[in-house]
Amino acid sequence: MLSNLLNFSGGPGALPVSVLEQTRQAIIALPETGLSVLGMSHRSDWFKALLQEAQDNIRVLLGVPERYHILFLQGGSSLQFSMIPMNFAHRAAVPAEFVSSGYWSRKAVTEAAPVVPVRTVWDGYDEGFRRLPDWASLEHHPEAPFLHYISNETVEGLQFRDAPLPGPVPLIADMSSDFLSRPFDIGRYAMVYAHAQKNLGPAGVTLALIDDAMLSRIPGGLPPMLDYRTHVKHGSNYNTPPVFSIYVLNLVSRWLRDEIGGVDAIEQINARKAAALYGALERHVNLFEIHAEPEARSLMNVAFRLRDPALHDGFLAESRAAGFSGLEGHRSIGGLRASLYNAVGEPAVARLTELLDDFAARHG
CATH class of the missing domain: 3.90.1150.10 (Aspartate Aminotransferase, domain 1)
Structure with missing residues (x-):
């Protein structure tokens, strides 16, 4: 028989045993409310407190300054592949820049291309995605709207050891598969995002950390659901959010803080x-x-x-x-x-x- 303790899946991935136990109880009845987490209103005081605690835990765990908005979104990284260029490169004079280091970063380029002009500054495809570039070797346009890369390629098993030093081009990283697995300097980034089904919890929620300075780059006229400012304004509660996924994400953040250290x-x-x-x-x-x-x-x-x-x-x-x-x-x-x-x-x-x-x- 397969075992939760021996789950090496690439995603959805394993969850801590203590989180699974608390989740099982919450599906029947939350200790705080007596209602199932699956039936809790996203407009309730309980959920507002949950959102705040989840944000606070992420800030503490990673040392995130207040200038970064912490959003709980939907659509996984795949939606972010289109939403990021739509928000931050829609009227740019030069192409958005991408590092193509594996299956998922290649997909990010493909998803962004119908939205805005893109330029791949490095591509490991011809080598079979077996290595990563030296950041210093990459040539950037100083007016590029952003440089996007994926910190850890789940398919090929590649991981950047560090990020480039801050420069004129805003840096955006998909950290879906190594977020909260190691410290990193959030100050180097304009935006970091991660879908949950690796280290954060079950599928259904995507966490995004966005520097407030990036919001002024967003053009008018976007559909509200696809405009990051909408989610900032409504505190990640614009439409019905994935309450269950956010609840489990918060349990995972507590586990990492209290049980792991x-x-x-x-x-x-x-x-x-x-x-x-x-x-x-x-x-x-x-x-x-x-x-x-x-x-x-x-x-x-x-x-x-x-x-x-x-x-x-x-x-x-x-x-x-x-x-x-x-x-x-x-x-x-x-x-x-x-x-x-x-x-x-x-x-x-x-x-x-x-x-x-x-x-x-x-x-x-």
Whole structure:
């Protein structure tokens, strides 16, 4: 039988056990209200307090200054791929700039292109998305409306170690798969966003942090639902928001704050998990191939494959029989992938390394 504790899915990802337990109770009745969270009004005082606490927790965990608006949106990153250029580049004199480092950043370029002119400043497609660029090597137009990149590519297992230094071009990052997994300097960014189904909670809510200075760049005449100023004005409560998803997101933020000890602590845990798994794969290089080059390897998503494709189905069958789930690679590149999101514990990673060692002993 598959186990929640051995869920290595790329998304929706694993949730902490204590969060699952609280969520189960809340579906029946919230302790504070006696009503199911699934039936709580988004106009209630309870939900207003929930939104405020969720914002406060994010500010504390990441040290977010008050000049950044924290929004709870819908539509996932896919909607942001169109909404960002619509808001921030609609009347720009030069193209919006993108780094195309993997499947999802390539999709961001594709989604933005029908909205505004775009320019790809770096593209790893021809190399199979196995490495990342050096920020200093990229050439930017100083009047570009923004530079967009994805901090962690879930499909190929690539992760930027840092962001470029602040410059004249506003920096926007999709951090969907490594948000809250490590500290970062929010002051380098004009906007950061992340959909929830990796480290934040279940699908349905997208978190956005937007510097107030960016709001003046938004043109008039946008549909209200697609205008970030609408959501700022209404406090993320313009239309019926995903109450359940925001509730679970808030539970996850409490778990990270109170049980783990914050973002610095989870970064250390995540580094140990990734080191253990990459170490196991490198012990058996005759059997397994890691997709990403070493300096670009992600701490969140480890993409790899069996060098002998004939062993692929057998490995997955053994993993499922042992209780593992989510180890299939993304459909675009195949192979295998283990996602080490915050809620995946070190004991689960140890179990996975044991599976790899055992499989290698019999097939290596």
